[in-house]
Amino acid sequence: QVQLIESGGGLVQAGGSLRLSCAASGRTFSSCNMGWFRQAPGKEREFVAAITWSGGRTYYADSVKGRFTISRDNAKNTVYLQLNSLKPEDTAVYYCAADMSFPIATAENKYDYWGQGTQVTVSS
Secondary structure: OOEEEEEOOEEEEOOOOEEEEEEEEOOOHHHOEEEEEEEOOOOOOEEEEEEOOOOOOEEEOOOOOOOEEEEEEOOOOEEEEEEOOOOHHHOEEEEEEEEOOOOOOOOHHHOOEEOOOEEEEEEO
16 A cells, blocks of 8 residues: 655745645555546546656656656655646646555556646746
8 A cells, every 4th residue: 555645735826836746655655656646627547757767767747847856765655747937737636645556557547546636837
């Protein structure tokens, strides 16, 4: 079992930055691939970024590549998402998720555990 709690969301102007955190509890965090997804109002949830259990490989959606950075600290049981150069279209609820299968996935149905989400709102 892995419990996930996101934090760090908020209201920011376009061009600004935020750092999202996802704190995990459970003994298996360090063996999980981790992902971030987001859901904008009226839209389906979409993949944002993922990182392997070791942190050695990362993957990004094209829409965030070069602006967002995913990282993790297994000693702190935490995964991060740094959001830079934010745009109004980045407004969404951001979720972190844990995937106990291999290889790493970008499809949400591959993820086993989900947090409650944190709201990110970008004003123009």
